[in-house]
Amino acid sequence: MYPTKEMDIRTERKENLQQKLIKLKEEKNAVILAHYYQEPEIQEVADFIGDSLELAKKAAQTSAEIIVFAGVHFMAETAKILNPSKKVLLPDLNAGCSLAESCPPDAFREMKEKYPDHMVVTYINCSAEIKTLSDIVCTSSNAEKIINSIPQDKPIIFAPDKNLGSYLMKKTGRKMLLWDGACIVHEAFSLDKLLKLYKENPSAMIIAHPESEDHILKVANYIGSTSGMLNYVKNSDHDTFIVATEAGILHQMQKDVPNKILIPAPAKEDNTCACSECAFMKMNTLQKLYNCLKNEEPEIILDNDLMEKAHRPIKRMLELS
Template sequence: MELTTDRKLNLQEQVKKLKKEKNAVILAHYYQEPEIQEIADFIGDSLELARKAAETEAEIIVFAGVHFMAETAKILNPSKRVLLPDLKAGCSLADSCPPEAFRKLKEQYPDHVVVTYINCSAEIKTLSDIVCTSSNAEKIINSISKDKEIIFAPDKNLGSYLMKKTGRKMLLWDGACLVHEAFSLDKLLELYKEHPSAMIIAHPESEEHILKVANYIGSTSGMLNFVRNSEHDKFIVATEAGILHQMQKDVPNKTLIPAPAKEDNTCACSECAFMKMNTLQKLYNCLKNEDPEILLEEALMEKAHLPIKRMLELS
């Protein structure tokens, strides 16, 4: 149900009030609904939010994102309460890498260095040597000794892109993000014909045929910086459409066009149903009731913390 403007503003004020009362901080991903981004203390991509989660002095962290992000915040803050507005806000990419199956693969290649994209479960992180995000993945791959073989999971598209960028051969897990695999090349090329002066920018989780036609490939933050600093005034954006809210705020005089998805939908773009499960109402309820809470076993958190710590030190 869509909120009226008055109801939205009232809820936002109530959330701000609760934040002060409870010494809470709201971390929101760029793919969240605009009304959530508007009241977040920090908005960012996975790397930026991991950093903020590690630095915060707040007693309660409300993570407006998806489950693996809230888990990461809890791993970095085991003594703090970490809340997620909707526990069902999962991730198709994280789900594509079941821990038991991945453990079996790792056992087959015991001498490989295991690099996992942060978009994975806490259990997968415990099986990792180092975690990466799309912002720092290239740097992390390049930091690994050339005489070491690498397993990269779970995103095969990001892995394939990194092999081209770094020249390293890696064993890739066969996982992908449904949102970033939903872009239609045919529709994208038709859209480009209508806007031939536009720059096509894409997230490296997208399929290779989309990346081949992109003028710029980068993380969520990378795309925002590129558009902000570019002399061009029109962009076709191939990532989750939630980014357009912050991007348009950064560049109010530039034209931003969401890349079209294969399926027809109301916004003619690609949206993450999991990210959109968090609503302003759920955020308010979550902070008011201090529930749902992310709970992880201490031993799991300790083991999963090591590869994340290595990533943050390298970044």
């Protein structure tokens, strides 16, 4: 496809906006944290790009006065909990998370009350309210380590992701009471289409995120967190990979391994990218990011008591990580 005048104008606008953002960051002593699932043009201006664990650590360490979180709501909440005195901004307050929303606090509280002797481990992909009901938080990067740190005789409730919970039970040999929640992005992969794609690329390695359903994980050559998948592809001798996670990861992954072939795992629904994308992650745009920092809104505002209670399980996770 040849470049058109319209494409040139779009590129010029993008680069102009990115330059303005970089200047604005310096003026306001701001830092932009972006998840791997964000649009490439947002990743290009971010100070740090990472998965949930990496970004939580960066949020806890930053000396910036303003944190702009290019991700979804629970991530920005976590940054605010770790930095209660700083201003934390989210480009679009409606950028939620299907997994976090699958675990309403009132319903989860009722479940917890039925099992008072259980230790509550929650995946970081949950609301601040759910974190206040937790003993310890985990991410997909450190979940196995967190579970293994709990005494064998202590029963566990794991929430909200049943797919990650099921995977962890197999990995650790621990029985856990699982909350029935899931990520619609990671449940969107089609096994039939994936196997067809593999037949067309028999030398490919299938890599998958543990939020994926069991039938996808069973055919994967490697299962790991977002950062784990990136490292695996970088260090592998193979040259072709079918990637079963949100397609936004492919931007950074391709930068890391420009000579390797990366194929997004196919979704059940037919769509333009033939992959699985998170509509919530894609709600943030470069223009919204610029407006957000320029106007210093929308801002994440949380009650002090809630932040204090939610901070404890996150702190325990960071200490173990």
